[in-house]
Structure formats: C-alpha cells, structure tokens
Amino acid sequence: MSIPFSYIIRNLVARKLTTLLTASGMALVVFVFAAVLMLEEGLRKTLVETGSPDNVVVTRRSSGTEVQSVIGRDQAAIVENQPEVAYGVDNVRLTSKETIVLISLTRRDSDKSSNVLIRGVEQTGITLRPQVQIVKGRMFRPGLSEIIAGKSIASRYKGAGIGETLRFGKREWTVVGIFDAGKTAFDSEIWGDVDQLMQAFRRPVYSSVILKMNDPAAFQKLKMRIEGDPRLTLEVKQESVFYAEQSQLLANFIRYLGIALSSFFSVGAIIGAMITMYASVANRTMEIGTLRALGFRRKSILSAFLTESLILGAAGGVVGLVLASFMQFFTISTMNWQSFSELSFGFTLNFTIILKSFAFALIMGLTGGFLPAVQAAHLSIVNALRTA
Numbered sequence: 001m002s003i004p005f006s007y008i009i010r011n012l013v014a015r016k017l018t019t020l021l022t023a024s025g026m027a028l029v030v031f032v033f034a035a036v037l038m039l040e041e042g043l044r045k046t047l048v049e050t051g052s053p054d055n056v057v058v059t060r061r062s063s064g065t066e067v068q069s070v071i072g073r074d075q076a077a078i079v080e081n082q083p084e085v086a087y088g089v090d091n092v093r094l095t096s097k098e099t100i101v102l103i104s105l106t107r108r109d110s111d112k113s114s115n116v117l118i119r120g121v122e123q124t125g126i127t128l129r130p131q132v133q134i135v136k137g138r139m140f141r142p143g144l145s146e147i148i149a150g151k152s153i154a155s156r157y158k159g160a161g162i163g164e165t166l167r168f169g170k171r172e173w174t175v176v177g178i179f180d181a182g183k184t185a186f187d188s189e190i191w192g193d194v195d196q197l198m199q200a201f202r203r204p205v206y207s208s209v210i211l212k213m214n215d216p217a218a219f220q221k222l223k224m225r226i227e228g229d230p231r232l233t234l235e236v237k238q239e240s241v242f243y244a245e246q247s248q249l250l251a252n253f254i255r256y257l258g259i260a261l262s263s264f265f266s267v268g269a270i271i272g273a274m275i276t277m278y279a280s281v282a283n284r285t286m287e288i289g290t291l292r293a294l295g296f297r298r299k300s301i302l303s304a305f306l307t308e309s310l311i312l313g314a315a316g317g318v319v320g321l322v323l324a325s326f327m328q329f330f331t332i333s334t335m336n337w338q339s340f341s342e343l344s345f346g347f348t349l350n351f352t353i354i355l356k357s358f359a360f361a362l363i364m365g366l367t368g369g370f371l372p373a374v375q376a377a378h379l380s381i382v383n384a385l386r387t388a
Contacts, residue, residue, distance in 0.1 A: 003304040012308060022276045026316025026364055029269045034324035036258025038347035040251050043120040046345035047246050050184040051239030054216050055128055058209040061235045066100045070205040079209045085224040086214035088127060094212035098123035099198050103168045105157040119192030128212055132186055137162045137177035141192045147256050148177035152344040169200030185287060188344050199312040266364055273368025277309055305373035313365020317358045325349055343371040
C-alpha cells in the first residue's frame with residue numbers, strides 16, 4: 001500500500017517557509033550550474049559557427065593561431081592554385097590571403113583599453129563568409145585606408161563607429177561600414193584591405209590563406225598534398241575545426257571553474273535539504289508511527305519522503321532554469337586566450353543544458369533527502385507512538 005501523492009504535497013505546503021527556503025537554495029545552485037553551461041555553450045557556438053565546413057584554413061605548421069602564423073607569398077601562391085579550390089563568378093578562385101594584427105582600442109564607457117583583432121582580407125574574403133553582411137555603410141574599397149567594423153566592436157570602442165576614424169599603423173583609417181556576422185567571432189573584428197594593412201605594418205608575409213573547396217569530400221586529399229609538400233611548412237584544417245579548437249582553452253577554464261563553484265554551492269543546498277527533511281521527520285514522528293500502524297510498509301514511508309525531497313529539487317530546478325533563461329539577453333566580452341584579442345559572446349540555452357540542470361537539481365534533492373527518508377522508514381511503531 002503506497003502513500004497518496006496528495007498527502008506528500010500537503011506536507012510540503014504545511015511547511016511553507018522551510019519548503020520555500022530549501023527550494024530557493026537549490027534554485028540558486030541550479031542557476032549557477034545552468035549559467036556556466038550556457039556560457040560555455042555560447043562561447044563554443046560563437047567560435048564553431050564562425051567556421052564553415054566548406055572552407056579550409058591554411059596556417060604555418062604548429063602555429064596554433066593565425067596571430068602566430070606566417071605564410072610567405074610564394075607559399076600562398078602554391079596554396080591558392082590547388083585543384084580543389086572552387087571558382088566563383090567571373091572564374092575567380094575563391095581564396096583569400098589574409099593578415100592578422102592586434103591593436104589596442106579604448107572603450108566608449110571607460111578609459112580602459114583592450115586588444116582588438118584587425119583582419120586584412122581580399123575582396124573574396126567576404127564572399128567566403130556568407131554570414132557576414134554589411135548592415136550600415138558600405139564595403140571598404142581596395143587600395144584605400146578604409147575599414148569595416150563588426151557590430152560588437154563598433155558599439156563598444158571609440159573611433160570604431162560608422163564615419164569615425166582610427167589611427168594605427170601610422171595611418172588614419174576611416175570606418176566606412178558596419179557588418180553583422182551572425183553572432184560569430186567575426187563580430188569582434190575589424191576588416192580592411194590586406195595589401196594596405198601589410199604596407200602600413202610593414203609585413204611582407206600573410207597570416208593565413210582561406211579557400212573554399214569545390215568538393216568538401218576531397219579535404220583529406222588536399223591536406224595530404226599541402227602538408228606533404230617539401231616546399232611548404234603549412235598545416236591545413238577545416239575552418240569549423242580550426243575555430244572549434246580556438247574555443248577549447250577558454251571553454252575548459254569556464255567549465256572547470258563552473259563545476260567547482262557548482263559543486264561547492266551544491267554542498268550547502270544538499271545540507272539545507274537534509275536539515276529540512278530531518279526536521280520534517282522529527283516533527284512527524286507520531287504521524288509516521290500512525291501510518292505504520294495503519295499498515296503502510298517501510299518502503300512506502302521511504303518513497304514518500306524521497307518524493308518530497310525530489311519535489312523540492314524539481315521546484316528548485318524549474319525556478320533556477322527560468323532565472324538562467326534571462327541570461328540569454330546578456331552579452332559578455334573577454335579576452336580570447338588563443339588570439340589575445342577581444343571576443344564577445346552570449347549565453348546560449350538549449351535542450352541538453354535544460355536536461356543536465358534539471359537532473360542536477362533532482363540529484364541534489366535525492367541526496368539531501370535520502371538519509372532522513374531512511375531514518376523515517378526505520379522508526380518503529382512503538383517508539384514513534386510513545387514519543388508522541
């Protein structure tokens with residue numbers, strides 16, 4: 001014979017204050033846990049979606065990032081003439097020789113400065129990134145000191161807005177356009193003509209070569225040919241893989257820090273749930289004895305108290321997830337440890353995070369309620385009624 005579910009709910013309602021405090025503590029822990037997972041997912045999504053599986057990034061072998069990579073002009077010419085490279089309109093090869101430099105810009109809301117990545121691209125560079133769209137102004141013109149800024153940079157840094165000017169590389173650069181890169185890492189960059197940027201910074205080499213393949217299935221063939229060419233010391237990666245690797249270091253830091261914080265706070269929440277359930281057992285000793293006298297088995301008492309603690313955990317999980325969902329309206333910026341430049345990304349909530357957070361809340365509730373439930377189930381009828 002099992003104890004009715006309505007009886008369990010009435011017991012929780014009868015202890016409104018302790019129920020509310022315990023569920024609130026669990027909700028805060030779930031909020032922290034979910035927010036960390038959302039932050040990690042937001043970072044991963046921002047960088048992974050920056051790359052396209054049809055595009056290939058060629059950098060110097062073992063450089064790790066475009067910032068540290070150097071590719072000579074002769075090597076770049078060999079790469080862009082590979083047979084796997086696709087052609088666009090007017091029979092133009094879809095490649096972009098690019099250079100990367102870092103400059104320091106001052107924030108609009110303070111006097112603090114941060115590194116911002118400047119990407120020199122060819123005109124085909126924007127064709128290779130269909131997610132990049134000019135939303136204000138126009139594209140820069142080759143041969144001129146003109147630049148376009150990602151919308152994240154334009155809104156946060158002095159001199160990066162449309163019509164404003166920035167001074168770097170001993171030149172004045174005019175911002176002629178703002179682009180939206182669909183919440184990818186390109187939103188945190190400034191783009192200009194690759195030849196003009198190389199002249200301004202006196203750089204004789206490129207940082208990377210981006211190319212679009214006519215058949216993505218031929219990637220391994222292209223990779224083996226370029227990496228096996230004795231004239232080249234280059235590394236070939238799919239663009240999506242390249243940017244996924246860029247997120248690894250920071251994502252791991254966020255994950256481990258979040259797990260440590262969540263674990264620390266969850267101990268307090270579990271102790272709170274345990275105290276609540278122990279108090280419930282102490283206050284209902286006579287009630288438990290009466291239930292046993294009426295024929296309810298020990299396992300029914302055990303399951304009833306475990307159900308109470310699981311309901312507390314579930315309530316905390318729902319509230320915590322609702323609170324965490326509002327974090328999607330916020331965007332944060334930090335330094336990308338791979339490129340040492342500013343990177344903006346948001347919190348991303350998905351079904352997997354919801355499941356993990358809710359399961360985490362139920363585990364807290366189950367852990368906090370297990371020992372009190374065992375104690376309640378093992379109260380003898382005689383002692384329980386005598387205590388009353």
